[in-house]
Amino acid sequence: AKDEGRNRSIVFDPSMRSALEQRLELLRDVRAAIEADEFTLYYQPVIDLASNSIAGFEALMRWAHPEQGILTPDRFMPAFEDQDLSLKLGDVAFETALKQMRAWLDAGIEFGRVAVNISAAQFRSGRLAEEVQERLARWNVPCDRLTIEVTEHVYMGWASDVVSDTVRKLHAAGVMIALDDFGTGYASLANLRQFPIDRLKIDKGFVQNAEDAAIVKAVITLGSSMGMKVVAEGVEDREQLEALAAYGCDQVQGYHFSRPMPADKVPGFVDGFVG
Ligand code: C2E
Ligand code: CA
Ligand code: CA
Ligand code: CA
Numbered sequence: 001a002k003d004e005g006r007n008r009s010i011v012f013d014p015s016m017r018s019a020l021e022q023r024l025e026l027l028r029d030v031r032a033a034i035e036a037d038e039f040t041l042y043y044q045p046v047i048d049l050a051s052n053s054i055a056g057f058e059a060l061m062r063w064a065h066p067e068q069g070i071l072t073p074d075r076f077m078p079a080f081e082d083q084d085l086s087l088k089l090g091d092v093a094f095e096t097a098l099k100q101m102r103a104w105l106d107a108g109i110e111f112g113r114v115a116v117n118i119s120a121a122q123f124r125s126g127r128l129a130e131e132v133q134e135r136l137a138r139w140n141v142p143c144d145r146l147t148i149e150v151t152e153h154v155y156m157g158w159a160s161d162v163v164s165d166t167v168r169k170l171h172a173a174g175v176m177i178a179l180d181d182f183g184t185g186y187a188s189l190a191n192l193r194q195f196p197i198d199r200l201k202i203d204k205g206f207v208q209n210a211e212d213a214a215i216v217k218a219v220i221t222l223g224s225s226m227g228m229k230v231v232a233e234g235v236e237d238r239e240q241l242e243a244l245a246a247y248g249c250d251q252v253q254g255y256h257f258s259r260p261m262p263a264d265k266v267p268g269f270v271d272g273f274v275g
Contacts, residue, residue, distance in 0.1 A: 023078050030063075030079040031088075038064050039092045041100070042260035045269060046115070046231060046253045049244075054273055055251050056113035056147065059097045060260045061089065086121040093117070094132070097146075098139040100263050105141065109267050115147035115178060120154045123162050129169035136175075143174035147199065150177065152185040155195060164195050171196040178231070182219065189222050197228055204234020204254070207244070217247045224248060 017025075033039060043057035063071040079085040097116050104111045122128055136143055148170060155163055167177050178199035179192065183206055200223040206212040216232070223230040232244050235254030244252055258269060 026076065026078055027082055027085060030076055030085055033063060033065070034085075034088050034092060038066070039089065039096075040064055040262075041093065041096045042070075042262055043114070043266050044253060044260040045258050045273075046112075046251050047257055048251050049249065054110070054112050054270060056115060057111055057266065058115040058149070058253065058260075059093060059117070061093060061117075062260075080119050083121050083124070086119045090119060090122045094135055098135055098141050101141045101145055102139045104266070105145075107267070110270055111266060113145055113147050113176060115149050115176075117149045117180065118154070120157055123154070123166055126162055126166075129166045129173070132170060132175065133173055143170075144176070147176040147178050149180040149201065151180040152182055152187045155179065155192065156185055156187050160194075167195055167197075171198070179228075183215065189226060193226070199231050199251075200228045201231045201233055202249075207232045207234045207240060207254075208236065213243065216244070216249075220244075220247045220249050224250075 040062050041059040042062050043059055045057055046055045047053070048055040061073055063076055065071050073080065079089060093116050097114050101111070101114055118128075125131070132146075132148070133143070136146065148167075150163070150167065157163070171177050176198045177196060178201055179187075179195075179197045180201045181203045182200050184203050200219065202216060202219055206216050206219075220230045229250040231251040231253060232240075232249050233253045235241050235244065235252045235256045237256055240254075241252060241256055261269065
């Protein structure tokens with residue numbers, strides 16, 4: 001009876017809000033946080049196995065929340081799904097990454113390439129290729145310093161034509177195109193032939209599951225035979241690394257090398273990296 005009373009008081013708690021209200025509050029908070037400049041990027045190194053060197057860094061969005069500390073995207077995912085906010089966050093990502101690349105270029109830091117993640121909404125204007133090239137020019141960052149990561153879901157989504165047209169233009173300009181989360185959707189290598197893809201990123205779900213070794217091996221073989229470099233994400237231990245190297249994987253990324261780090265830690269990582 002006591003439990004029942006407690007449950008009842010939770011159910012009727014007037015401070016309990018609906019999922020919709022919580023979502024709206026999060027979107028409102030994110031909007032204010034963008035204005036307050038609380039979004040930033042962390043950088044995770046991508047390692048080239050053949051040369052034992054740093055190929056580049058993936059830029060990953062973080063919310064430096066004044067009370068809750070550094071928040072990862074799982075805490076603000078609805079913002080990436082909101083058309084207006086995902087465009088604003090996309091702007092933040094590009095501007096932050098390019099400004100940072102300019103600073104590293106000026107300081108002579110050998111960061112390789114920086115990969116920026118792109119959401120579906122950013123393709124909607126049909127001008128993404130032009131916008132990206134304008135930004136690169138404005139920051140005086142060479143096109144071949146930038147990689148864009150587009151998920152398999154975006155490629156196969158609402159407007160494959162717009163996406164394919166945009167990535168084709170960017171690829172022609174020298175921006176590298178990576179297909180993210182490969183294997184999590186329904187894209188096959190065959191229908192991806194229409195896109196100029198330079199990098200195939202195997203999702204960490206496959207990399208971390210020993211039972212998926214045959215899939216990982218097959219993706220590496222197929223990707224390589226189609227002229228793409230294959231990147232494995234989520235590499236957490238030596239065993240995974242050795243298996244990937246044995247399969248001929250080109251590049252790896254994961255906690256085994258480093259977690260994503262704030263920009264000010266990158267120069268030290270680059271300096272201290274011994275393959
Ligand atoms: P993603 O693009 O697939 O990025 C890889 C995720 O795996 C990152 O999570 C990274 O921190 C995490 N990771 C890397 N190595 C390891 C590892 O060894 N073990 C484990 N368990 N995880 C590892 P993060 O930073 O939380 O980002 C999650 C997702 O949020 C990203 O997945 C991406 O889809 C999205 N995202 C992040 N930044 C941006 C952005 O600027 N724009 C857009 N549109 N999406 C972003
Ligand atoms: Ca990514
Ligand atoms: Ca992934
Ligand atoms: Ca993902």
